[in-house]
Amino acid sequence: MTDRNVIAVVGATGAQGGGLVRAILADPEGGFACRAITRDPNKDQARALAALGADVVQADLDDLDSLTKAFAGAHGAYCVTNFWEHFSGEKEKAQARNMAEAARAAGLRHVIWSTLEDTRKLMAASDTRMPMLQEKYRVPHFDAKAEADAYFAGLPVTYLVASFYWDNLYTFGLAPKKGDDGVYRWAFPMGDKRLAGIAAGDIGKAAYGIFKAGPHYIGKTVGIVGENLTLDQMSEKLSKGLGILVKYHAVEADAYRGFGFAGADELGNMFQVDRDFETEVLGARSIDVTRSLDPSLQTFDQWLAENKSRIPLA
Numbered sequence: 001m002t003d004r005n006v007i008a009v010v011g012a013t014g015a016q017g018g019g020l021v022r023a024i025l026a027d028p029e030g031g032f033a034c035r036a037i038t039r040d041p042n043k044d045q046a047r048a049l050a051a052l053g054a055d056v057v058q059a060d061l062d063d064l065d066s067l068t069k070a071f072a073g074a075h076g077a078y079c080v081t082n083f084w085e086h087f088s089g090e091k092e093k094a095q096a097r098n099m100a101e102a103a104r105a106a107g108l109r110h111v112i113w114s115t116l117e118d119t120r121k122l123m124a125a126s127d128t129r130m131p132m133l134q135e136k137y138r139v140p141h142f143d144a145k146a147e148a149d150a151y152f153a154g155l156p157v158t159y160l161v162a163s164f165y166w167d168n169l170y171t172f173g174l175a176p177k178k179g180d181d182g183v184y185r186w187a188f189p190m191g192d193k194r195l196a197g198i199a200a201g202d203i204g205k206a207a208y209g210i211f212k213a214g215p216h217y218i219g220k221t222v223g224i225v226g227e228n229l230t231l232d233q234m235s236e237k238l239s240k241g242l243g244i245l246v247k248y249h250a251v252e253a254d255a256y257r258g259f260g261f262a263g264a265d266e267l268g269n270m271f272q273v274d275r276d277f278e279t280e281v282l283g284a285r286s287i288d289v290t291r292s293l294d295p296s297l298q299t300f301d302q303w304l305a306e307n308k309s310r311i312p313l314a
């Protein structure tokens, strides 16, 4: 047993939760301990967390009983779903509901729900600029999370709204691709608008800042971001940082949705929202608040210097 406040971390083997686990373990005097939740405590990433000092426990978001046990006796929980494992808004909502129910049963004193904004509120239902997906969503992995906010109502919850991870360049296949002429190109339906971006590792650090702030952020929505950059600015920074020539092509959203990879329609809608509603998307996130929660918050250049060897340059 520990006299420190235990945070049960869903997604501990992943980007968001992993960052939080590492932030808690890096601050042994901070008053928090962490319980790292995974479906498979024997996997390498889970063993690595145990070796760092995390208490690793098994639970599955699809199994309410396992979650209730995993949250029992904890002070708080970090709740995140992984849309990209199943691509289903409905499943994401069911998993969020299980986490909220488990948090209620455990009487947690602080829950962070990693949500995103409801993009349907940005345009009328009759707006034809982008298709509805899965019958009722504009951007399912945003809108379903926003719908799931309601499950957490009544709990001592902070709604955390993250930004596009720059790490998507190496984890999501979004890096510029080399052409026959040696020039690296990438295409997004972002026009000349700025994309709110963040180093994935900073999400967990900011979440740790929220837990440390105690009741201050309970009942609040906190939008976090490292830097807002146009794709031309990111291309310039990549060119300089990687010693290559990167060119950005602004494509139409319909063209992007037709690119044919799994999730192209979803990401096409998402980038179109980022482009058409730049003011609203950027306005929902604050660099100053993020830096106050995470003083080591990285800029794109800092993230690139640390991660450049991971970016595939084939």
Ligand SMILES: NC(=O)c1ccc[n+]([C@@H]2O[C@H](COP(=O)([O-])OP(=O)(O)OC[C@H]3O[C@@H](n4cnc5c(N)ncnc54)[C@H](OP(=O)(O)O)[C@@H]3O)[C@@H](O)[C@H]2O)c1
Pocket: 010, 011, 012, 013, 014, 015, 016, 017, 037, 038, 039, 040, 059, 060, 061, 062, 080, 081, 082, 083, 084, 085, 116, 141, 162, 163, 164, 165, 166, 168
């Ligand atoms: N990529 C972006 O730019 C971005 C930006 C904002 C928000 N997001 C959101 O971030 C979410 C993904 O978070 P991430 O990037 O941290 O994920 P990630 O690195 O892909 O890792 C997924 C994590 O979820 C856990 N998990 C998945 N299904 C589970 C289940 N049924 N039961 C228990 N644990 C489960 C996995 O644990 P085990 O496999 O160990 O069980 C793993 O730790 C997505 O929903 C996405 O919409 C992404």
